[in-house]
Amino acid sequence: MSTIILFTIISLSAIGAIAAIILYFAAQKFKVFEDPRIDQVEENLPAANCGGCGYPGCRGFAEALVKSDDISDLYCPVGGNDTMSKVAEILGKAVEAKDPLVAVIRCSGSPEHRKKVNSYDGASTCVIVSGLYSGETACQYGCHGLGDCVEVCDFEAIYMDKETELPVVIDDACTACGACVKACPNDIIELRKKNKKDRKIFVSCVNMDKGGIAKKACDVACIGCKACVKVCAYDAIVVENFLAYIDPVKCKLCRKCVEVCPTNSILEINFPPRKVKPAQPVGEAEAKETPARSTGEKENDNNIINQEG
Amino acid sequence: MLKTFPKGGVHPAEGKYSANNAIETLPLPKTVSIPIAQHIGAPSKPVVDKGDKVKVGDKIAESAGFVSANIHSSVSGTVVKIDNVMDSTGYKRPCVIIDVEGDEWNESIDRSTDLKKEISLTDKEIINKINESGIVGLGGATFPSHVKLSVPDGKKIDVLIINGVECEPYLTSDHRLMLEKAEEMLIGIQILMKALNVNVALIGVENNKPDAISNLQNIVKDYPGIEVHALKVQYPQGGEKQLIKALINREVPSGGLPLDVGAVVHNVGTALAVYEAVQKNKPLFERVVTLTGKSVKKPSNFMVRIGTPVSNLVEAAGGLPEDTGKIINGGPMMGKAVNSLEIPVVKGTSGILIMPAELSKRKKESNCIRCAKCVSVCPQGLEPYLLNKLALLEKNDKLEAGGVMDCIECGSCSYTCPAGLPLLDYIRLGKSRVSQIIRSRKQ
Amino acid sequence: MSKITISPSPHVYEDTTVKRLMFDVVIAMLPVLAISIYFFGMGAIIVTLTAVVSCLAFEWLIQKYMLKQEPSITDGSALVTGILLAFNVPTNLPIWIIIVGSLVAIGVGKMSFGGLGNNPFNPALVGRVFLLISFPVQMTSWPVPTGFSNSYTDAVTGATPLGVMKEGIGAGESVSAIMDKIPSHMEMFYGHMGGSMGEIAAVALLLGFVYLLIRKVITWHIPISIIATITIFTGILWMINPESNADPLFHLLTGGVLLGAIFMATDYVTSPMSVKGIWIYGVGIGLITVLIRVFGAYPEGVSFAILIMNAFVPLINMYIKPKRFGEVRND
Ligand code: SF4
Numbered sequence A: 001m002s003t004i005i006l007f008t009i010i011s012l013s014a015i016g017a018i019a020a021i022i023l024y025f026a027a028q029k030f031k032v033f034e035d036p037r038i039d040q041v042e043e044n045l046p047a048a049n050c051g052g053c054g055y056p057g058c059r060g061f062a063e064a065l066v067k068s069d070d071i072s073d074l075y076c077p078v079g080g081n082d083t084m085s086k087v088a089e090i091l092g093k094a095v096e097a098k099d100p101l102v103a104v105i106r107c108s109g110s111p112e113h114r115k116k117v118n119s120y121d122g123a124s125t126c127v128i129v130s131g132l133y134s135g136e137t138a139c140q141y142g143c144h145g146l147g148d149c150v151e152v153c154d155f156e157a158i159y160m161d162k163e164t165e166l167p168v169v170i171d172d173a174c175t176a177c178g179a180c181v182k183a184c185p186n187d188i189i190e191l192r193k194k195n196k197k198d199r200k201i202f203v204s205c206v207n208m209d210k211g212g213i214a215k216k217a218c219d220v221a222c223i224g225c226k227a228c229v230k231v232c233a234y235d236a237i238v239v240e241n242f243l244a245y246i247d248p249v250k251c252k253l254c255r256k257c258v259e260v261c262p263t264n265s266i267l268e269i270n271f272p273p274r275k276v277k278p279a280q281p282v283g284e285a286e287a288k289e290t291p292a293r294s295t296g297e298k299e300n301d302n303n304i305i306n307q308e309g
Numbered sequence B: 001m002l003k004t005f006p007k008g009g010v011h012p013a014e015g016k017y018s019a020n021n022a023i024e025t026l027p028l029p030k031t032v033s034i035p036i037a038q039h040i041g042a043p044s045k046p047v048v049d050k051g052d053k054v055k056v057g058d059k060i061a062e063s064a065g066f067v068s069a070n071i072h073s074s075v076s077g078t079v080v081k082i083d084n085v086m087d088s089t090g091y092k093r094p095c096v097i098i099d100v101e102g103d104e105w106n107e108s109i110d111r112s113t114d115l116k117k118e119i120s121l122t123d124k125e126i127i128n129k130i131n132e133s134g135i136v137g138l139g140g141a142t143f144p145s146h147v148k149l150s151v152p153d154g155k156k157i158d159v160l161i162i163n164g165v166e167c168e169p170y171l172t173s174d175h176r177l178m179l180e181k182a183e184e185m186l187i188g189i190q191i192l193m194k195a196l197n198v199n200v201a202l203i204g205v206e207n208n209k210p211d212a213i214s215n216l217q218n219i220v221k222d223y224p225g226i227e228v229h230a231l232k233v234q235y236p237q238g239g240e241k242q243l244i245k246a247l248i249n250r251e252v253p254s255g256g257l258p259l260d261v262g263a264v265v266h267n268v269g270t271a272l273a274v275y276e277a278v279q280k281n282k283p284l285f286e287r288v289v290t291l292t293g294k295s296v297k298k299p300s301n302f303m304v305r306i307g308t309p310v311s312n313l314v315e316a317a318g319g320l321p322e323d324t325g326k327i328i329n330g331g332p333m334m335g336k337a338v339n340s341l342e343i344p345v346v347k348g349t350s351g352i353l354i355m356p357a358e359l360s361k362r363k364k365e366s367n368c369i370r371c372a373k374c375v376s377v378c379p380q381g382l383e384p385y386l387l388n389k390l391a392l393l394e395k396n397d398k399l400e401a402g403g404v405m406d407c408i409e410c411g412s413c414s415y416t417c418p419a420g421l422p423l424l425d426y427i428r429l430g431k432s433r434v435s436q437i438i439r440s441r442k443q
Numbered sequence C: 001m002s003k004i005t006i007s008p009s010p011h012v013y014e015d016t017t018v019k020r021l022m023f024d025v026v027i028a029m030l031p032v033l034a035i036s037i038y039f040f041g042m043g044a045i046i047v048t049l050t051a052v053v054s055c056l057a058f059e060w061l062i063q064k065y066m067l068k069q070e071p072s073i074t075d076g077s078a079l080v081t082g083i084l085l086a087f088n089v090p091t092n093l094p095i096w097i098i099i100v101g102s103l104v105a106i107g108v109g110k111m112s113f114g115g116l117g118n119n120p121f122n123p124a125l126v127g128r129v130f131l132l133i134s135f136p137v138q139m140t141s142w143p144v145p146t147g148f149s150n151s152y153t154d155a156v157t158g159a160t161p162l163g164v165m166k167e168g169i170g171a172g173e174s175v176s177a178i179m180d181k182i183p184s185h186m187e188m189f190y191g192h193m194g195g196s197m198g199e200i201a202a203v204a205l206l207l208g209f210v211y212l213l214i215r216k217v218i219t220w221h222i223p224i225s226i227i228a229t230i231t232i233f234t235g236i237l238w239m240i241n242p243e244s245n246a247d248p249l250f251h252l253l254t255g256g257v258l259l260g261a262i263f264m265a266t267d268y269v270t271s272p273m274s275v276k277g278i279w280i281y282g283v284g285i286g287l288i289t290v291l292i293r294v295f296g297a298y299p300e301g302v303s304f305a306i307l308i309m310n311a312f313v314p315l316i317n318m319y320i321k322p323k324r325f326g327e328v329r330n331d
């Protein structure tokens, strides 16, 4: 018995050793020369292999960086400006700093606001629904709620809220790689400029139906009334196809538009509560002041209140 | 032995409740919404405006290219507006909406019922007439018929195949046509034969319609060159490629068209429409629609004007059953579930199937058990379980190599899978991704 | 009207479900079980119950506590594995060995690969082969079929006809002399011989086969390709020298050929997807079985043959594709 075991061990190790030698020589023989800078650059990339740069994996991007003379169009959204400047240093090429971006979900059609009119029973992905029909609600533009965006996110920066059946982006985790933007068949997700304290003002709707139809399908749809356009002092808002869009660069986060929107389509996120009118007792004011649907307030908002109020 | 295609296929319960009910003419609706995109190809361009008066048979939208089709008014009345209306695609799309006033037909249409046998037009004229009349494949594919008749140089067609298979369960509109309008249909087939310059036309009918087969066989004696063939009851016998294989044993090459093997396939309904267009100058503005379902009070076959809301048919068939769970435009295998009863009947609507709630839900999904049932039923010889997995993983190159573009979306694989996997859902997705890639590669 | 449902086509489904298929397999195995109980008595009942209960229990425990997924024991696949495992062991096997076998079958053979549908090897066979290698003595002492009075613990044991044949030929005896020592073909046909619990009665196995065919649970290809290969191969050997090779019928009726061909090689998960592939697989199993039986050290080779061919299934699936419609241009 023991001899058998001995034989087994010996022969297996022999096979292993021979294979290792063959592999070693093969590796030597087929080694190709590669620019050592590619490795160097790759080391400085985040190794997320998310494809956010438009190349398959970080190595592909590193190669592109090394090979192209002008790298100002290449950008790693995950590593951001820090990574890019390091890369530029290694390669001795110039890069421009870019505004960091973050994904925002431009739909607020939770079941409470957007009634379901039929029920979908099929493969559970948004692309299949959108290929089939306009979706479970009367709004053919809104979120289908099956989480294709969640599925593609490599950074666990997006999840489905069970109650609203809408995706939620975790700002700190989002690298703006754009995978979710590509995955969403309804083009609901947009990469917008990241502001101080993660503050955001945007039209959370992509419905291009006429006001009446949009409103009937969803309480919080943009009806294209242009009230926001009128109050905006910075020309940041345009209405096209009955849908308002706020330019993230022009917008100065003044919040005027939020107040005038009759359907509460414009969201303000991570802002402190508005100034309290002195006549009102504090407790009551707080209840009233919270804007109708501002979401995602952070804990540190309390600090802001202390500082400012 | 009955003829059939060699590989795969399934046999779903037939449920042809309306097979013995003669075609009834549905009363005119109050308004019609006529979509400007009812066919494969470019949507037509409307040529009427708000406020215009139209008569039955007037052209209201013009073909916008070679692969496109004219659209004619199905009623007389006033154009109210051109607006987006939910149609059978599941999306709101532009429709010409007409308020019905009376029933005044365009004078050039011959409304008599006499049979007109001799064909006076030449082949070119026939094709023009068919194009002019907005005829598309009425089996459901809605491919413009004149395109199929315009054989490119270098291709030789030697046989016309007429699809009277109606392999979709429940639907009976073609069946009724073959019983009630057989003579007109056969003249229509002769016209098609003339347009194609062929001497042989084969009509394939599934063997579950013995009355239609014997009826056709009786009349066909007077029409030289036309033969009627009974085919085995096996879904998808009516698939173009399967039908050609069954009838003349030629295999349309992967990625090819029937004309690559010298055949052209038209539906029986199309043949009738061709007769009416060429002999009676009547454009395509009405068609037979089966309204059926297990709980429907009066399963029927209606002659319906295009643009009539489906709800009118439902009313005429005894109202929407209490237990309705799903409304399908077309048959249960390839039809499309719709989300409203207000969608208009279009040229491709061969039937409306109302499924009771208990039959509307899918089977519960579980892991693929690799039983190979999907492989054995796929009439195209594909491996659905594999395509499904590849589509899930977005392995587009492997999908293409696996022949995903050959899938005819017959649904046999999903139908049969014991694990209840939505195979065709994902295969369809993979197909659309791959076709995009192929298109971008061509550019 | 409640909300209508929208789904992609098709909208109708065949009523076959995984559960129905599995329970059909169970039904098809009942005649075999009945005959085993008839010949081996209590032992058959105890072994089957132990194997079934422990397979179900292990599946449930592993899914619930290790994989933290919804237990799916109701789909019947663990039940099938349990019965098959019982069929593949002698009826006097101690309970604890059976439990170990079940653990290996479900835990290693099935769950470690991701559960039903992902396992490359037939779980019951993994369990059986593991037991055969670990407990060769217990696994090869077969009780003599004495009827229902057969007790579980101290049954009289004897060799299987295959074992007798192998030993006899090895010792230079002629086949006809050996034949006198073992049951006649007729006795073998209805199961009066020693052996693993489920492999003895050809008649019951064939009954199950017919049932599976009628219910369209399996197609005839796999069993027939295996049986045909074995018949032809052993037939050739037998014709060359009938005195040192047993006849084909002997090979078919003894050991696990029928059990393997009908119930184990046909396992969906571990058999090829295309008809062409199935032929390769079936012929492979047949050849390997005969090679092991005639030239190998073990008297029986069906389990090994199936496991070996299981290993080739992914390869077969990769390279042997069904013929696609329109693949050959016929211009
Ligand atoms: S029919 Fe379903 S379970 Fe069977 S192999 Fe195909 S996908 Fe898998």
Ligand code: SF4
Residues within 6 Å of the ligand: B377, B378, B379, B380, B381, B382, B383, B384, B406, B407, B408, B409, B410, B411, B412, B413, B414, B424, B427
């Ligand atoms: S893969 Fe396509 S052609 Fe094959 S059965 Fe499925 S739907 Fe039909």
